[in-house]
Amino acid sequence: MKHGSEDQGRLRGGDAGRRDDSNDRITVEAAEAVQRYSVGIKCATITPDENRVEEFKLKQMWRSPNGTIRNILGGTVFREPILCKNIPRLVPGWTKPIVIGRHAHGDQYKATDFVVPGPGKVEMTYPQRWRASTGGVAMGMYNTDKSIRDFAHSSFQMALLKGWAHQNTILKKYDGRFKDIFQEIYEKEYHAQFVEKGIWYEHRLIDDMVAQAMKSDGGFIWACKNYDGDVQSDSVAQELKYFSKALESVCVETIEAGVTRADYLNTFEFLDKLAENLKIKLANPPNCDLPTHPPPPTHAHIQTQELTLKTKEFALRDLQT
Template identity: 30%
Template structure:
């Protein structure tokens, strides 16, 4: 492999990888990632600087979730994170695994701990093979706020008041100082009432991240909201627009990426976006949206682009010193059905591309952060992991979701790529 010349490694000496957080998950994806580590990574690299955190249900239960807090702390420190899919246990799984609790999703702790700005979800493109979109589609889903953190109650007939007290004012000792946000009369014998907030401070960072990525990928950016009716969403749009006009507009115009938008940043109403995603199968565009809209729209995007196996999912946060914290994961789950088959001794065929895209992202980000002398080699080698998978897919030697019944098993596919990488 020619790129070895770029590194300080010799055949006897492995390249030392810079620090990275590796979060282990569960079931079939954990099994497959172990094969990939053993056969693609360990033979060529010294991974002793990586920190592993086991977020399986059992390990979270045994440690009373200390392991999740440790993983979040390590992510703050190291800032490059790879995460395998994890199981958020249901009541049934709690009983089956003998857990003390139905431990919650780790996502909230990670988004808070890493000051999450956005979850970037992009189409994975395979050269020589059409999935859904012909050109890349980029997506930013605001990582905080909205319905996910809502407070609510189910109440009867009566009056409902929402009051705001500025920082420093104590609502208990000074109740009159509250500003009335909303007052309404509830007529039904039962109503669900809800309060939530959309934080706006980090939308400026989100906008910079979004426009930088769109420019690099040469796609046209759109900001998606329902601000025409949901008036409180105006701030999300105006922050994007201000950043765009001041820092990016000219560069997008010069690149010819605003030819279809009248030379301006365009806003897309979220319900119209659901239709455009289906119509614009040529791709070549990016969307930035609120948390819940992003959740819905990226699921639609995944379906149009064949499956969640072909969409990335990266949590982007910012540390206090301004460095980007990036956590990379596949957007599919633990592939539990194949795990059952595997335990029953049956053949499986897991497509590892989404997992490997995440591993590539995390390894390249860790190399970029660390000023390591082997960055070029790490970038080259990880890119070769991707291109080897693509070539195998195009040659009809993919996993069964891609190549049909003649496709390879999970283990045979990992071995095929390992041979090329060793070559």
């Protein structure tokens, strides 16, 4: 995305490459612009590690831009796998999608952490104290009641929309706050609607929920805290990485086949490779009869895969070449 100002088409861009020059202010401004205009497109970015800091001579190891944007926008990120009948699933019993609702605010992604240089005391100013006899690491993180309430509402509303049961994933007081707020909102505002639809809500510990998910046939909303949602969404999407993604409201996201962003250092290399693969695919279309009037993107993608992909190995090879 190029840096610029608003033009006649009301397109406003912010170059993520300016993160270092602006002390990451550009990321904050981008999120604030999305709040103003109610829409935004984020290109691929890199969260720098120690090697990237040295390679690009960065001032510091900047935090994940995705995390920064999510913390400002708030809401819930829903990820749902797209199932094709002729592509085997990681768990064969998953005949229905599992929708992961990831709380898009706070926790580890807004935490403060540091290396403890030696023996000493770490203080949480309100009011916990912890004493260690050796060095180590420490981290403080937070969330807000308002954000948790919004998370609960969006999760329950998604469950009602899908008509599926809802189960959420415990840190005693920290996770307990999530549990208490979810239960309160469910009893006061959603219990009757759930009963009417024949669905239910229950709280489970994360390890119990993972085991239950592996044995299930899918078809439920799984509300997770920020980090848990990050991990579990990759699990249900499987290695093919087919999933639909929505932030609060339903958004259609481009589903790309052929290259992985992680293989490239910058967006231009990534887009060049994507364009090259697309050109090859268009020059050699699959030998199948596609509908004259294609359905919406997600359904068209599924239908194309089911018409052309006969085995899992072929599917993986097609996506990775």
